[in-house]
Amino acid sequence: MLRSVFLKTLYDQRKAILGWGLGLSSLAYLTLLFYPSVQRAGEFYDQMLRSFPPEALAFLGNIRSFATMDGYMTGSLLSYLPLVLAIYAIGAAVGLITGEIESGTMDVLLAHPIPRWQVVLEKYSALFAALAAICLIFGLSMLAGGLTIGSDVPPGKWLLAGLHLLPLTLFYGTVAFALACAIRGRTAAVSTATALAVGGYILNGLAPLSERLQPLEKWTVYYWYIAGRPLGDGIIPEHIAILLGGSLLFLLVGLVAFGRRDIVP
Amino acid sequence: MTTPVIQTEGLTKYYGRSRGIIEVSLQVEQGEIFGFLGPNGAGKTTTIRLLLDLIRPTRGHVRLLGLNPQRDGVAVRQRVGYLPGELALYPDLTGQQVLEYAARLRKNVSQDEIARLAARLEADLRRPIRTLSHGNRQKIGIIMAMMHRPELLILDEPTTGLDPLVQQVLYELLEEVRREGRTVFFSSHILPEVERLCDRVGILREGRLVAVETVSGLKGVAVRRIDLVLDGPVDPQPFRAVPGVREVTAAGSTLHIAVQGSMDPLIKAAAQHTVLNIVTYEPNLEEAFLAFYRGDGR
Ligand SMILES: Nc1ncnc2c1ncn2[C@@H]1O[C@H](COP(=O)(O)OP(=O)(O)O)[C@@H](O)[C@H]1O
Numbered sequence: 001m002l003r004s005v006f007l008k009t010l011y012d013q014r015k016a017i018l019g020w021g022l023g024l025s026s027l028a029y030l031t032l033l034f035y036p037s038v039q040r041a042g043e044f045y046d047q048m049l050r051s052f053p054p055e056a057l058a059f060l061g062n063i064r065s066f067a068t069m070d071g072y073m074t075g076s077l078l079s080y081l082p083l084v085l086a087i088y089a090i091g092a093a094v095g096l097i098t099g100e101i102e103s104g105t106m107d108v109l110l111a112h113p114i115p116r117w118q119v120v121l122e123k124y125s126a127l128f129a130a131l132a133a134i135c136l137i138f139g140l141s142m143l144a145g146g147l148t149i150g151s152d153v154p155p156g157k158w159l160l161a162g163l164h165l166l167p168l169t170l171f172y173g174t175v176a177f178a179l180a181c182a183i184r185g186r187t188a189a190v191s192t193a194t195a196l197a198v199g200g201y202i203l204n205g206l207a208p209l210s211e212r213l214q215p216l217e218k219w220t221v222y223y224w225y226i227a228g229r230p231l232g233d234g235i236i237p238e239h240i241a242i243l244l245g246g247s248l249l250f251l252l253v254g255l256v257a258f259g260r261r262d263i264v265p
Numbered sequence: 266m267t268t269p270v271i272q273t274e275g276l277t278k279y280y281g282r283s284r285g286i287i288e289v290s291l292q293v294e295q296g297e298i299f300g301f302l303g304p305n306g307a308g309k310t311t312t313i314r315l316l317l318d319l320i321r322p323t324r325g326h327v328r329l330l331g332l333n334p335q336r337d338g339v340a341v342r343q344r345v346g347y348l349p350g351e352l353a354l355y356p357d358l359t360g361q362q363v364l365e366y367a368a369r370l371r372k373n374v375s376q377d378e379i380a381r382l383a384a385r386l387e388a389d390l391r392r393p394i395r396t397l398s399h400g401n402r403q404k405i406g407i408i409m410a411m412m413h414r415p416e417l418l419i420l421d422e423p424t425t426g427l428d429p430l431v432q433q434v435l436y437e438l439l440e441e442v443r444r445e446g447r448t449v450f451f452s453s454h455i456l457p458e459v460e461r462l463c464d465r466v467g468i469l470r471e472g473r474l475v476a477v478e479t480v481s482g483l484k485g486v487a488v489r490r491i492d493l494v495l496d497g498p499v500d501p502q503p504f505r506a507v508p509g510v511r512e513v514t515a516a517g518s519t520l521h522i523a524v525q526g527s528m529d530p531l532i533k534a535a536a537q538h539t540v541l542n543i544v545t546y547e548p549n550l551e552e553a554f555l556a557f558y559r560g561d562g563r
Pocket residue numbers: 264265280283284285286303304305306307308309310311312
């Protein structure tokens with residue numbers, strides 16, 4: 001586990017991976033257990049849904065019915081889950097760089113014969129792996145929930161729905177990571193990435209309300225996530241490509257910035 | 266002539282508008298122990314972090330082992346060992362694990378060397394860093410800096426917080442490094458250890474390198490204080506004329522004297538009287554500095 005910066009970093013995240021993985025998983029599993037009863041009372045819930053103001057619907061992912069698995073899971077969990085997981089992604093990303101600089105261990109690390117770009121890439125890979133692992137655990141727990149309630153959603157779709165969280169949370173995490181690479185202190189990185197995550201979600205929810213905001217909807221990062229429906233009409237590969245491409249771009253910014261900066265606690 | 270192990274030219278670092286170091290030009294030759302002296306805030310750590318490419322110069326150049334640490338960083342750091350001034354290690358790992366990780370990043374470390382250094386320093390490698398005292402952490406840091414037998418060892422105030430016995434071991438280790446023709450650069454604000462260990466010293470004051478001297482040269486200018494306790498009051502005047510004596514005050518039968526350079530003429534002059542006791546004080550850096558500042562040092 002101490003063979004490389006990548007493995008050490010991943011090893012350091014083990015408790016977080018387990019904690020977040022299991023936390024989100026139990027949420028998913030419990031949510032799924034309620035699906036049969038919601039589906040039976042589908043008309044009741046959908047009437048409630050129709051009485052919601054449109055802005056509330058937007059915050060629930062604009063679902064049309066609770067009686068479908070896609071509508072139910074998106075409305076009760078998947079619409080806001082990336083925001084929850086972003087807390088981990090942003091915190092971990094900033095911790096990996098700024099945390100290590102502020103504690104002073106980055107000095108020792110960079111005094112070894114390893115180039116700065118490699119430190120950045122290995123740490124980023126570990127962040128990626130940790131997020132992917134959490135999403136996978138989440139997908140597996142949905143699969144388990146689906147089997148428990150005898151759902152006809154095929155296993156691959158559950159896993160896909162879990163991994164579908166990855167591109168967006170990775171994007172938020174990467175923004176924080178890049179800023180941590182570039183700028184001293186935690187404030188700029190954490191607040192920018194958090195503003196992006198929360199702001200995008202809110203803007204996406206409010207956009208349908210106003211004609212002026214409407215065109216902005218498609219420009220929030222969140223939109224590129226929520227428009228894809230792994231349990232419904234399917235994912236949208238172009239959107240995923242945009243999110244992953246955006247992450248790559250920020251990673252490059254982080255690589256360049258970290259190579260040039262002063263390491264000052 | 267061989268290339269200097271460390272060479273800086275007009276090295277300058279500003280943190281924003283605040284001064285780090287200014288125009289430091291310095292050469293350290295292979296096989297010497299070079300002491301880098303200066304009070305807190307003088308710029309010792311700044312210089313060392315520039316050498317290691319942790320921070321980048323505002324102006325000026327650095328060469329380490331003939332290479333540019335910014336461009337050839339990996340090659341340079343393979344051959345350099347570093348102990349930071351404020352050493353931080355991963356608190357949850359044991360000493361053994363920290364060294365294992367460091368050894369993986371280096372690839373050319375022998376376990377025997379780690380064991381040898383740990384035995385010499387009596388370091389406990391099994392306990393988590395978190396549970397170690399400052400001095401015991403420092404031991405792990407010293408092993409990490411030395412375990413690959415670097416050609417150049419850079420230590421930032423390595424003895425602060427070490428107990429005296431361990432300090433002695435470190436001094437011995439550094440002398441061994443020198444005997445093997447390797448080079449040591451270490452910063453300190455403690456004159457006696459620099460005197461004991463170093464071949465040459467550089468003195469840094471408010472960011473500027475104000476002197477580079479051999480240790481014997483520095484001893485020649487250091488001002489020492491001694492008290493002569495005599496069997497009765499004496500006239501201090503004749504002592505003022507003794508070569509090297511800078512200052513004499515009498516208090517009862519005790520003379521407080523400041524001497525620069527050799528003690529010999531003073532001791533001979535004192536021998537004219539009945540001396541009950543001689544109290545000497547380690548020359549402190551402050552006073553060594555003052556000699557330079559007054560310009561009467563050479
Ligand atoms: N990160 C920093 N930001 C601003 N000023 C700094 C920073 N680090 C050091 N300095 C300033 O640079 C000067 C030299 O500091 P330093 O190199 O730590 O001295 P020393 O190691 O000799 O005690 C001091 O005046 C200090 O205040």
